[in-house]
Amino acid sequence: MPRFAFLFIICLSASAFAPPTRFPHSHLTQLHQMFSSEAPPLETVDDNANNSDPFESYDPSPPQKTIATKDISIGSGSTVGDASSSSSSQLLQIQYSAKLLNSKFTANLKQFETPSMVFRTGEQRILPGLEEGIIGMKVGGRRLVRVPPNKGYGDKWYRGVVPPESHLEFDVTVVQVADGPLDEFNMKLQQFGVERALGAAVCLGYLALSPLLEKNGVL
Numbered sequence: 001m002p003r004f005a006f007l008f009i010i011c012l013s014a015s016a017f018a019p020p021t022r023f024p025h026s027h028l029t030q031l032h033q034m035f036s037s038e039a040p041p042l043e044t045v046d047d048n049a050n051n052s053d054p055f056e057s058y059d060p061s062p063p064q065k066t067i068a069t070k071d072i073s074i075g076s077g078s079t080v081g082d083a084s085s086s087s088s089s090q091l092l093q094i095q096y097s098a099k100l101l102n103s104k105f106t107a108n109l110k111q112f113e114t115p116s117m118v119f120r121t122g123e124q125r126i127l128p129g130l131e132e133g134i135i136g137m138k139v140g141g142r143r144l145v146r147v148p149p150n151k152g153y154g155d156k157w158y159r160g161v162v163p164p165e166s167h168l169e170f171d172v173t174v175v176q177v178a179d180g181p182l183d184e185f186n187m188k189l190q191q192f193g194v195e196r197a198l199g200a201a202v203c204l205g206y207l208a209l210s211p212l213l214e215k216n217g218v219l
């Protein structure tokens with residue numbers, strides 16, 4: 001028994017003074033990466049990412065030369081500027097209000113609160129920037145349109161209300177888009193007024209028939 005104990009002690013002593021196990025270089029590299037104290041690089045955020053929306057980044061200053069739009073509601077049905085339209089222009093009915101952007105003058109333009117306006121596109125009845133801004137709108141749709149001076153009233157006063165070099169924001173709703181001659185007639189009739197139209201028709205009829213009535217002694 002003492003002999004076996006002596007051999008066991010010798011084996012333990014030999015293993016205690018054995019050289020340390022050598023790990024492959026790849027294992028050491030992995031361990032270094034796992035326990036490295038270096039922090040990963042921080043992500044950089046592009047400040048311009050928040051300004052990608054042309055409407056929100058609209059700057060009411062001289063460098064701003066393009067319009068910007070923001071849809072409040074989309075609407076449905078006929079579309080302003082639809083390429084499938086039978087003619088190059090369309091008869092529209094819109095309602096809108098306007099305000100000045102970043103101006104020392106009165107911000108709200110009460111004179112521009114228009115409950116109904118009928119016009120044909122391409123006839124320069126409204127500001128170029130406003131007509132450009134409503135392209136693509138559908139009936140019932142509502143949109144905000146920001147218009148710079150070069151597409152608005154320019155460098156002169158307008159009716160003593162809009163100062164020179166003014167940036168404007170229009171709140172526009174498309175009421176109706178004429179899809180054909182019958183729609184155009186109805187829109188014009190509504191704009192003119194049914195009672196006025198009937199009165200005008202009676203007057204014209206009287207003028208046309210009065211010579212005949214006088215000849216027959218009726219008048």
